[in-house]
Amino acid sequence: MKTLWRVTMTLVFTILAVLFIFPLQGLAVDYSITDVKIDAFLQEDGSVKVKEHHTYRFEGEFNGITREIFPKEGAQISDFTATENGKTLKVEREDSLYKIHRAGEDEQITAVLDYTIKNGMDVYSDVAQFYWPFFDDRNESTYEQLVITVHPPEQTSNVISFGYDEAFETQNLQGDGSVVFNLGEVPSGENGDIRVAYEASLFPSATVTADKPMRAEILKAHQDLLDQAAARAETRDKLSSIATITIPTLVIILIALMAFTYIKGRMKKAAVEREISDSFFVPEQIMSLPATIVFTNGASLTTPETMAAALMDLVRLGYVTKTSDTQFKLERLPANAHPHEQMLASLLFYEVGKDGYFRFEDLASYSAKESNHQTYHAKEQLWMQTVASEIKQQGLYEKSTGYRWGIAVGSLLLVPLIVLFAVYDLFGWFFLTILLSVTGLVYAIFYHPKSWKGLKLILEWGALKQRFAQLTEQEWQALSTDEQMRAYSYGIGIKNRGIIEKNEELVKSFKSPLNYQFKSAGAYAPADITTFTYFGPMAATSFHAANETTQSSLSSSSSSSIGGGGGTGGGGGGSGAF
8 A cells, every 4th residue: 555655646746747847948048038118109190109128137148139029910010120228239130020139148138129010000980999919928938027008199088998818907097198007927928918999089190990980899898808807706716615615525535535445455464464374385376477476576577587487387387398408398288278388388499499499599599680579579578468367367356446437537527627727727726636636546546456365365475585585494395396496486587586595505405316296296297496496597597688688679759749829910929039
C-alpha cells in the first residue's frame, strides 16, 4: 500500500505539472514592459492619431523593440514613427510588424510611437464609434501597467464607453469627454477591445459607414455585457456553494475508501504471515519458475536474467540436457509444457542454435548480427507476455473490477466540474478537484489487491530471499536437489546475490559429490546443483549481453505544433524586443 501511495502522489504531481507549468517561449532578449500609455486622438475626418509611450526595462544586451499592429478590416496604419527623448529612431517594417532599432545594455528606455489609423472610426447617422483592439491574444509580452485614453475632437458629455475581456469595467469618463481605460497588468495572450461612441456631429468630415442609427444597438451591447457579467457572478456563487459541500465530502469518501482497503490489506497480510512457517523452506511451486519470478519481483524484474533462469529450469525439469560444459540439447517437450517453455525452446535451440542444440557462443554470434536485433527483441517481449498470461490464469488477484470501475467513473464525473471551475475562475476549487479526480483515477488503476493465494506466494518467496543467506549446511543438505536448483534458479532470475553466493559457498564446502534423491523432476534426469552453480552465472551474463546488444537498434521520434488568434475585426497586435 505504501508503494501505491508513492506512485499515486508521483503521478498526481506529474500530471499537475504537465497541465499547469508550461515552458515559456525562449526569448533572445530578457526584458519587461513596465508601463504603456496609449492616447488615441479622434479626428473630425474619422481618422485616429495615436501616440504610445512604451517603457522597457532590459537586462543584458538588446537591439530594439517591436510593435505589431493588425488593423481592423477596412482600416489602415500610416505615418508610423518612433522617437526617444525627441530623437528619431530607425523603424523597419515587415508587414504588420514594426522593428524600432535602439541598441543598448542593462537599461530602461521609453520609446514614443506615433501613427495614424485611417478609417479607424465607424460613423452612423446618430453616433460615431471607435471600436479598436490595441492588443490581442497574439501578444507575446505582458504589460505590467497599461492605460488607454480616447480623446474626442472637442469637449462633450454625451459618451458611451465600455471594454471587453481585460478592458471590461476599466473605463472612466473624464470631464472633457475623454475616456480613460485603466487596465493595470495585462498578461500576454489576452484580448481587450475598447469601444467608445460620441455624437456623429463631432465628425462632420468623416465618411459615413452606414446611414442608420446605432446608439441603441451599442447601448444594448453594453447592457448585454453587464447582464452576462451579472449572470456569470451569480453562477460563480452557486458553483462555489456547491463546491463547498460536494468536494470536501468526496475527499472524505475517497480517503475513507483508501483507508479501508489499506487496513483490509494489512489484516490479510498479517493472517497470511501467521500461516507461513517460521522455519526455512523452499516454497511449493504452484506455477512455472519464470512466472513465479515475474509475479514476485515484477517491479525490479529484468528480462535477460528471467530468461536465463527459465533455461536453467528447463534443465532442472529434464526437458534440456547438458552435453558439455557449454552445450545443451533439447529433448522432447511433454504435451503439457507451458507455451512460454515451447517458445523459449524454439528460439534458443532452433533459431539461435541449430538442430536442437544450443551454446552460449551461439547467442553471442546471433545477437552480434544487427539484422537479428528486431526479431530477437520482438520474441523476447512476446515470451515475457506469454509468461504474464500464465500468471493471469492463476487467480492471484482479487476480482475488484466493479469497485475499480466505480471509483474511475466517479472520478471522471468530476471533469465537467473541473471545466466549470476553470471557466468561472474558481481556481482554488479547480486545483483541488483536479487533485481529487486524478487521485481517484490513479487509485482505481493501481488498486489490484492480491488474493490469499497470491499474497501467500509473495510472502513465501520473500521469506526465501531474506533467510537463504543465513542458511546452515544442515538445512541446505535437508533440501532435495530439486529444491536446491529451484532456489538457485530463482536467485539467478531476480539477480539476488545472497542466494547465488550462498549456494556456491555450500556447494564448494563438500569435497565429494553427494547422492541426491530427485523429487518431481520430470521424465528426464536433471543436472545436479554443482552444474547449476557452474553455468548459472554464464547463462545470466550471456542473456544480458544479448539484450544489451539488440536494444541498440531501438530509436525514438518527436513532433511539434503551431496556433493563432485575433481581436475585433481581425485587428490587434502586441509588443516585444530583439
